[in-house]
Structures are given as structure tokens and as C-alpha cells.
Amino acid sequence: MNIKQGLLIGCCLLSALYLKGQDKVTEAYKEPFRPQVHFSPAKKWMNDPNGMVFYKGVYHLFFQYYPNGTKWGPMHWGHAESSDMIHWRQMPVALYPDSLGYIFSGSAVVDEHNTSGFGKNGQVPLVAIFCQHDPKGEKAGKDNFQTESIAYSLDEGKTWTKYPGNPVLKNPGIRDFRDPKVMWYAPENKWVMTLATKDRITFFSSPNLKDWNKESEFGKDKGGHGGVWECPDLFPLQLDGKTYWVLLVSVNPGGPNGGSGTQYFIGDFDGKTFTAINTETKWIDYGPDDYAGVTWSNTGKRKIFLGWMSNWIYAAQVPTEKWRNAMTVPRELSLKQINGVIFLSSKPVMELRHIALKSVSTATAKDTALMPVFSSLPDQYILKFNTDKINDYSIILSNDVGEKLVIGYDKSKNKYYIDRTKSGKIDFNPEFAGIFFAPRLSSAQASNLELIVDASSIELFADNGLSVISSIFFPNKPYNHLRFQNNKVMTIKNKEVFPLKSIW
Numbered sequence: 381m382n383i384k385q386g387l388l389i390g391c392c393l394l395s396a397l398y399l400k401g402q403d404k405v406t407e408a409y410k411e412p413f414r415p416q417v418h419f420s421p422a423k424k425w426m427n428d429p430n431g432m433v434f435y436k437g438v439y440h441l442f443f444q445y446y447p448n449g450t451k452w453g454p455m456h457w458g459h460a461e462s463s464d465m466i467h468w469r470q471m472p473v474a475l476y477p478d479s480l481g482y483i484f485s486g487s488a489v490v491d492e493h494n495t496s497g498f499g500k501n502g503q504v505p506l507v508a509i510f511c512q513h514d515p516k517g518e519k520a521g522k523d524n525f526q527t528e529s530i531a532y533s534l535d536e537g538k539t540w541t542k543y544p545g546n547p548v549l550k551n552p553g554i555r556d557f558r559d560p561k562v563m564w565y566a567p568e569n570k571w572v573m574t575l576a577t578k579d580r581i582t583f584f585s586s587p588n589l590k591d592w593n594k595e596s597e598f599g600k601d602k603g604g605h606g607g608v609w610e611c612p613d614l615f616p617l618q619l620d621g622k623t624y625w626v627l628l629v630s631v632n633p634g635g636p637n638g639g640s641g642t643q644y645f646i647g648d649f650d651g652k653t654f655t656a657i658n659t660e661t662k663w664i665d666y667g668p669d670d671y672a673g674v675t676w677s678n679t680g681k682r683k684i685f686l687g688w689m690s691n692w693i694y695a696a697q698v699p700t701e702k703w704r705n706a707m708t709v710p711r712e713l714s715l716k717q718i719n720g721v722i723f724l725s726s727k728p729v730m731e732l733r734h735i736a737l738k739s740v741s742t743a744t745a746k747d748t749a750l751m752p753v754f755s756s757l758p759d760q761y762i763l764k765f766n767t768d769k770i771n772d773y774s775i776i777l778s779n780d781v782g783e784k785l786v787i788g789y790d791k792s793k794n795k796y797y798i799d800r801t802k803s804g805k806i807d808f809n810p811e812f813a814g815i816f817f818a819p820r821l822s823s824a825q826a827s828n829l830e831l832i833v834d835a836s837s838i839e840l841f842a843d844n845g846l847s848v849i850s851s852i853f854f855p856n857k858p859y860n861h862l863r864f865q866n867n868k869v870m871t872i873k874n875k876e877v878f879p880l881k882s883i884w
């Protein structure tokens with residue numbers, strides 16, 4: 381065999397191995413309950429989204445990852461990349477635990493002006509800022525075992541080098557001191573870190589991502605305090621030409637429908653202090669399965685949110701075998717004013733259209749009490765419709781073994797709901813079955829609804845994203861029937877089902 385032949389055989393072997401690897405990945409995404417239009421890791425445990433940053437046409441998604449098990453364990457940062465936030469390619473693990481501890485949640489920024497000095501030869505560094513959780517310190521009963529560290533990448537997020545001067549922010553003795561979300565505050569040419577510190581948010585600032593000074597605190601006696609505060613985010617959004625600042629704060633437990641949930645405050649931020657306009661507790665998503673969500677950095681005025689589609693109550697018990705837990709669909713955030721109160725609204729990103737096929741029905745159901753509409757359903761789809769009045773209705777997804785998921789609006793309560801009490805496998809945790817309500821916030825006399833249905837999840841966006849409910853489910857057979865139920869007073873119009881192509 382000559383060198384040429386040898387090389388050829390070598391190449392063939394390598395590509396065969398690669399293709400086999402790819403097959404394995406594709407096979408992995410055919411398992412029961414495997415989301416087809418949401419990101420989930422090919423295998424093993426995942427929780428919070430981390431380090432979400434957009435750079436050079438690529439959306440990076442890092443995530444809390446335990447590569448050796450399907451339950452939470454020593455945390456790494458897993459990594460996935462996408463050019464549209466819809467199709468994902470899982471990458472090698474980005475950050476491994478070290479002597480300072482596990483790699484907990486955090487964020488990533490594009491250090492355009494090379495304030496950190498990590499950039500070499502004009503190369504712009506990406507800098508990740510994350511919490512390190514030292515399990516030994518925790519075991520020893522210390523209270524300063526969570527600190528903040530940084531790492532940088534000079535190859536567009538592929539590989540990361542930890543800063544030798546870590547940690548960059550030491551712990552003053554607060555047991556819960558984590559989840560740094562960093563942004564560039566242009567008016568003062570400085571970085572601002574929003575950090576969850578037990579029962580409040582603490583803001584820090586830095587000229588270079590390495591030296592941090594405390595600026596202020598917010599929230600000790602504001603908002604929901606059913607559990608510890610985690611995974612905050614702070615960003616500006618415009619409404620009618622005015623800038624408002626939005627502060628997201630996840631809380632666990634204490635969510636609106638039990639367990640984990642994400643609240644938000646709307647107010648003002650002057651580079652030092654956040655002041656809320658109104659401190660009534662509001663939730664970005666009322667469902668049980670949207671936690672620790674934050675927004676992508678470096679997306680300009682567009683603010684795109686993604687959450688972990690599970691709940692700490694049962695995340696380690698859900699009946700999936702090789703992998704555990706997925707993310708929500710990315711959602712574009714905006715502000716809306718209703719009767720003088722400003723709310724955050726979430727809408728699935730328009731990039732979802734990349735995988736939407738032509739709608740299969742535009743039939744209008746007129747004055748029909750119980751109307752079977754679709755006898756066979758696509759595997760995953762978007763269902764959209766609107767109503768001409770505000771009245772009770774429900775949508776029933778069911779399968780041939782008598783399991784069902786009910787979605788609807790209850791006029792007497794003025795609430796939307798998702799009922800998963802008879803949805804299939806529910807016994808893995810006593811708190812899984814339930815009916816989850818979200819208040820209707822819109823005051824319009826007509827409504828619209830958009831549902832994103834995947835193999836084991838549903839996301840409800842009502843009234844242009846003002847009321848949101850995300851819920852996972854595990855039917856013993858896929859739901860293959862869909863019917864609407866409504867009284868004669870109201871018409872459900874413009875029903876459309878858009879089948880979605882699998883992203884895998």
C-alpha cells in the first residue's frame with residue numbers, strides 16, 4: 381500500500397467513524413419524549429441556560445451540565461451553537477470544575493474594547509463570568525463557598541481559558557452568592573454585574589471585568605420571597621420611546637404554580653441603583669416549567685429570553701432515560717401597557733418560521749359546541765387561533781389510551797390554564813399533576829392564543845404573549861387527537877396548525 385492509498389483508507393475510516401457518531405446523535409434524538417423543536421443535550425443532565433451570547437452570527441448557549449449522570453452533579457458548562465436559535469449543534473464541554481469548585485450559572489459578554497486585556501493581536505475576547513461553588517467549603521459549614529470567576533475565549537467561544545487571578549469577586553459571607561449576569565453600561569463605560577445574593581440582588585461594577593465594586597442592593601422586601609433568589613438579569617427595553625429597565629429574578633421555591641418560577645420588576649437603573657416602578661409580583665411565565673431564564677447578550681435592541689423547561693421539584697425524576705430536561709423556545713421580550721400598568725410580554729422568536737410547514741387547516745369553527753377538528757396531528761406543531769369574544773373554551777389533546785392534556789380559558793376566574801392531571805405518566809412525583817393558571821392581563825374584548833406543542837412540552841402564549849404558561853408532560857402514547865370545546869356565545873376563528881420540522 382502506498383502513502384496515497386493509506387491516506388485514502390485513513391480518511392474513509394475517519395469519515396465512517398464520524399458518520400457513525402452523527403448517527404448516534406441522531407438516534408439519541410429519537411427517544412421517547414425527546415423534544416424535536418427544543419434544545420436538550422444528547423445525553424445526561426442539564427439545568428440552567430448560561431453564558432448566552434451572540435457573536436459573529438452565532439448564538440451560543442452554555443448550560444449547567446453534568447456529563448456523568450442524569451441527575452444534578454458537579455456542574456460543568458455544556459455548550460451548544462446555533463445560527464438561528466432553533467437548530468442546535470452540541471459542542472464539547474466548555475468549562476470543567478477546578479480547585480475553586482463547580483462551575484455554576486453565569487453569563488458571557490463580548491469585550492469589544494478589550495477592557496480585560498485578554499484580547500491578543502486585535503482579537504476580541506469573549507469573557508464568561510460565572511459562580512464557582514466549592515463543595516468542600518460547603519461541607520465544612522463555611523458560608524463563603526460561592527465566589528465569582530471569569531474565563532475568556534479567543535476562538536469565538538470554542539475553547540476557554542480560566543483567568544489565573546480567579547476568583548474575581550470574593551464572598552463576604554453570604555451562603556447564596558451566585559449567578560452573575562454582566563452587561564456593558566455604555567453611559568459610564570463600565571461593566572455592571574447583577575448578582576443573586578440570597579434574598580436580594582446586589583449590583584457591582586467594574587472597568588475591566590476583573591476588579592468589582594459594590595454599587596447597591598435591591599429587593600430585600602420586594603417581590604416574591606418564597607425561596608432563595610437566583611439567576612437574575614437586567615436589561616433595558618423601550619416602550620413608546622421611553623427606556624425602562626427590566627430586572628428578572630428567579631425564585632425557588634415560591635413560583636406562581638409551585639416550585640421554581642421567574643418574577644420580574646420594571647423600573648429605572650442609573651448605573652448604580654435599580655428602582656422599581658411598582659413592586660407587585662409579576663411572573664414572566666406562570667407555568668411550572670420555565671426557570672432560571674435570562675436573555676442573550678449582544679443582540680442589540682432585541683431581547684431574547686430562554687429558560688430551563690423544568691422545575692426543581694421533579695427535574696431529577698422525570699421519566700426520560702438518557703437525558704434530563706430541555707430549554708424553552710427562545711422568546712422575544714417587549715413591554716406592554718395595560719390600564720396604566722407595564723407588563724413584560726413574551727413571544728416565540730420569528731426564527732421558528734424556519735421550521736414551520738404550511739398550515740394544515742384554516743377552518744373556522746362557528747357556533748359549535750364540541751367540534752372534532754383534527755383527527756390526526758403532526759408530531760410537533762404550532763396551533764394558533766383567536767376568539768371574537770371572551771368566554772370559556774378548552775382545547776383537548778388526547779391519545780388512544782385515554783390520556784389528555786387540557787388547555788383553556790376560564791371566564792369566571794379570568795384565567796388561562798393547562799391541566800396535566802390526566803396527561804400520562806404523573807406518578808414520579810406527587811406534585812407533578814396539577815392545573816396551572818395564569819391571569820388574563822389583557823383588557824381587550826377578543827383574544828388570541830398560540831401553542832407550541834412538542835413531544836413532551838407545551839408553551840402557551842395568550843394575548844400576544846401577555847399571559848404565558850409552559851408545562852411539560854409525559855403521555856404513554858403521543859397525543860394524536862385535538863378538539864376544541866366552546867359554547868355558542870363565542871367563535872374560535874382562524875385556527876391554524878403549522879407542523880414543525882424536527883431540528884435534529
Ligand code: FRU
Pocket residue numbers: 427428444455484485511558559610611672
Ligand atoms: C438555579 C441554580 C443556580 C445555580 C445552579 C446550579 O437553577 O440553583 O442558582 O447556579 O442552579 O446548578
